[in-house]
Amino acid sequence: MLQAIGLTSTHRRDLPPAVDDLTFEARSGCVTALLGAPGSGKTTALRLMLELESGRGVTYFRGNPLHSIAHPAREVGVLLGDVPGHPARTARGQLRLLCAAAGVPVSRADEMLDVVGLAGLGGRRLGTLSLGMDRRLGFASALLGDPQTLILDEPSKGLSPRENSWLSGLLRTHASYGGTVLYTTSDPKEAARLADRVVTLDGGRLVADQDAAAFSRTRLRPRVAVRTPHAARLAAVVAGEARAAQRSVEVVTEEGNLLSVYGSNCAEIGETAFRHGVLVHRLTDEVGDRGPAPAPARGAASAATAGTDGEKRLVPPSAERPGALSRPSPPRPVRPSLIPLSR
Known part of the structure; x- marks a missing residue:
């Protein structure tokens, strides 16, 4: 389980913080979507969780902050943007370099290339990879340490329908074996289709935390699209x-x-x-987007209870006691399709 409590980015002169007092959780065995329009603070929130950006608040990964975890790559797999690396380096060479940094056997590189469908392309240079191949290599990098939690920033952006189908299967497989998946998206329809729970941001603040069914009922509505x-x-x-x-x-x-x-x-x-x-010229049934609900007033959140439409009301960070957080979950079962790392 991932628990983010009171995440607030550093204030900018004459501007509100990109992320303001954000509290939510992503549960084990579930795919959680962090939804928001471009500029809503999604990427900044991920960077705060991963301690890559200064600010306030804390994020617990199965009860532990990231800086206290001895082997972070075995707890959290991350994909933020394109795969970093020299364009002349091969895909296999890039993964082997990351294996050395994460402290896992170099044989893991070829195993992960096979998992993400790049088994025959390990010798391709990074600068020659298509967007879909680059994204697959990014997933291989995130999975090297067989992590409990996956954190992905806009993983489906620019992908073809076929690649999106593959992505959905990968995330579902990870969650079905007890893993935690948190990814960002700006597409409400994708969030309703892929996620079990949808956390909506607007202007850096939480506006809704709902299960997928409640999200679809309150945020999306059917429409007829007519082109004439x-x-x-x-x-x-x-x-x-x-x-x-x-x-x-x-x-x-x-x-x-x-x-x-x-x-x-x-x-x-x-x-x-x-x-x-x-x-x-065209007449079809579609699903339209109502747009995000207004953000709740500061301090208006009540204790964590199930509200109407499955929406979760979160305790403000000032009311949280770290000792009250749930304890780390027991070891999850082996994910055979993802080739677990020998501990």
């Missing part, structure tokens, strides 16, 4: 018919010739377009 060269005309007739029938239908004009219609379905919109002779 006559978007303004179709919007007018759909809104007019809804008013006449006293139905609650919302029509939102998106970029270009795209409409988003909330409170209706494809059949109704298609029939309306047919009756009025409006040409439609």
Whole structure:
């Protein structure tokens, strides 16, 4: 389990802190998404957890702060951005270098290349790797020490659907054997699809901590996406018919010739377009994003209890007692698909 308590970044002149009094937990056996728009403080929060940035607060990994863990690579696997390394170095050489730094056998490098699907590409130089290959190599680096916790910053950014499917399987496998997974994303639909729990940030502050089902129910809503060269005309007739029938239908004009219609379905919109002779190029059901809820007022959080819609209310850091934190979890079962490291 990962517990972040009162994380606050160093104040910037004339600007609020990038992360402000952030408290949440990521449980063992679960995939937790840290969701927020670009600039919401997600990456800064990860850097505070990993003690890579100065600030206040503390993060416990199974009851221990990172600086007190004898072998950090065996407790926390990290992927922040691209894989660092000289472009002329080979993928295998990079992993072997990291093996030496982490104190694990160099044979682990070839094992992890096989796990992430790069077994035949160990001799490729870092500068020649595609984005998908680079991301896979990053996962291999994070898994070298067979860590309990994975912390990943925007791991799916720029990946193809096939690579995203592979990523989802990897994270699910790690969590299913008792591991903890925390990753950041700016896509609410991806968070609802992949995560078990979604922690939402806005302006560096916690605005929601919900299970995936509650998040989908309160943050996402179904819509009909319509692409037509006559978007303004179709919007007018759909809104007019809804008013006449006293139905609650919302029509939102998106970029270009795209409409988003909330409170209706494809059949109704298609029939309306047919009756009025409006040409439609695309008509499909989708899930739309309502946007984050307002941040709670400072000091308004109550003791940790299950609230409505599965939302968790967190104890302020001032009320936390380190001794009250849960004790380290027992050893997790072996993850055969990830080739555990011999201790």
